[in-house]
Amino acid sequence: MLGLLQKFREGLSKTHDKLVGEIKRIVTRAPKLDPESLDELEAALIGCDIGVETALRIVEEVRNASAEVGRASRTASGEVDVVAIAKRIASEALNSGPLALRQAARPPTVVLLAGVNGTGKTTSTAKLAHQLKQDGRSVLLAACDTFRAAAIEQLKIWGQRTGCDVIAGQYGADSAAIAFDALDAAISRKCDYLLIDTAGCLHTKKNLMDEMAKMRRVIRKRVPDAPHETLLALDATTGVNGLNQAREFHQALGVTGLIVTKLDGTAKGGIVVAINRELKIPVKFIGVGEQADDLQPFDAKAFADALFS
Ligand SMILES: Nc1nc2c(ncn2[C@@H]2O[C@H](COP(=O)(O)OP(=O)(O)OP(=O)(O)O)[C@@H](O)[C@H]2O)c(=O)[nH]1
Ligand SMILES: [Mg+2]
Known part of the structure; x- marks a missing residue:
């Protein structure tokens, strides 16, 4: 299982590096996530072809989380955990479906x-x-x-x-x-x-x-x-x-x-x-x-x- 995850990681490293890099850059520059940063976040997500609808949902959740006083979806240092929110929404959008190959009742x-x-x-x-x-x-x-x-x-x-x-x-x-x-x-x-x-x-x-x-x-x-x-x-x-x-x-x-x-x-x-x-x-x-x-x-x-x- 570890091998599989490793393969996934290596195979997706270009997307991962770009996306997580951009998110980190945006959050570091403006930890309070002003409207301009949220626009940038939206552009970064759309730029990796995740789909406009999913990108907008992620930005919406991030906006809500940054408006909240509570500590939900926050990192230890109190910033909104943008990466965690994005990950959760992306996996919700990934309807896994029946993944194994469909089998014939009689081969082949x-x-x-x-x-x-x-x-x-x-x-x-x-x-x-x-x-x-x-x-x-x-x-x-x-x-x-x-x-x-x-x-x-x-x-x-x-x-x-x-x-x-x-x-x-x-x-x-x-x-x-x-x-x-x-x-x-x-x-x-x-x-x-x-x-x-x-x-x-x-x-x-x-x-x-x-x-x-x-x-x-x-x-x-x-x-x-x-x-x-x-x-x-x-x-x-x-x-x-x-x-x-x-x-x-x-x-x-x-x-x-x-x-x-x-x-x-x-x-x-x-x-x-x-x-x-x-x-x-x-x-x-x-x-x-x-x-x-x-x-x-x-x-x-x-x-x-x-x-x-
Ligand atoms: N990096 C990378 N290259 C791939 C992958 N899948 C296929 N390729 C490469 O893409 C090129 C085209 O692959 P093919 O399998 O010949 O594509 P095809 O659809 O059969 O092509 P046609 O029969 O000409 O229509 C080859 O050079 C493959 O090695 C992949 O997952 N990653
Ligand atoms: Mg071919």
């Missing part, structure tokens, strides 16, 4: 990974495969990105690294047909999981979204309740733009969970709070690096701790 559990170009679908597929293998599960990968150059080789390399077979076709082949073949293979090999890597598609490009929808329909002909999870990879560094992507994908595909990637590379990790609050789609995993073991199951409390402690 089929997991489809979707997302805009370069958000980290393939890497997340590999990381998930690695995690499942570590738990002793058998995993088959489907290379359904037949579109981008070298996408198939990229997944095959990850297959070798993680010890998973990869079902692939030719470039330009129908991705739905490959998904169907891979599902057949997963069933006959009695695999626990089939993870399907798909082509990056812009949420604004209708034909690519249609292709994703077709893939789902074809899979369902074989296993009516599949895919059991449709995970959307969202790049944290794109900030609030990710919210729009998620909305569109959700409408087209019925996203069941999010993987927020590249949190290690941004000071805008607050986006996870905004996503949780506004979309009501659970964040199931976060990506905090480029290696196979850099995927963390999402934990609301550890996240709020890492952000503000």
Whole structure:
């Protein structure tokens, strides 16, 4: 558990350092928290993409606490404990939801990974495969990105690294047909999981979204309740733009969970709070690096701790 918290902390250190640094600077300069400092606090919170609504709630609570004569929410030296207030409200906003991967009644559990170009679908597929293998599960990968150059080789390399077979076709082949073949293979090999890597598609490009929808329909002909999870990879560094992507994908595909990637590379990790609050789609995993073991199951409390402690 300590290891997990440590990983969270390291992965979120950019956001943490910026946010806590700004809060400390504001509080040190104006311990009484005048209106100008509260404005600055609001700007700092919004700047980490925590969401306007959550930022305003934090500022409101801080304002109330500084007006109070009592010692609630105060540090030992009598100042308002801004960090503690922010942490409490952020963790309240993080509706944790059902976090474990949904399981098929009968294996294989089929997991489809979707997302805009370069958000980290393939890497997340590999990381998930690695995690499942570590738990002793058998995993088959489907290379359904037949579109981008070298996408198939990229997944095959990850297959070798993680010890998973990869079902692939030719470039330009129908991705739905490959998904169907891979599902057949997963069933006959009695695999626990089939993870399907798909082509990056812009949420604004209708034909690519249609292709994703077709893939789902074809899979369902074989296993009516599949895919059991449709995970959307969202790049944290794109900030609030990710919210729009998620909305569109959700409408087209019925996203069941999010993987927020590249949190290690941004000071805008607050986006996870905004996503949780506004979309009501659970964040199931976060990506905090480029290696196979850099995927963390999402934990609301550890996240709020890492952000503000
Ligand atoms: N630092 C960091 N890099 C990441 C993370 N996840 C993915 N990346 C990197 O982001 C780049 C794109 O990742 P991919 O997994 O290829 O993304 P993709 O969505 O499959 O891309 P396309 O298939 O081209 O649409 C790679 O260089 C990854 O190593 C993460 O959590 N942290
Ligand atoms: Mg890819």
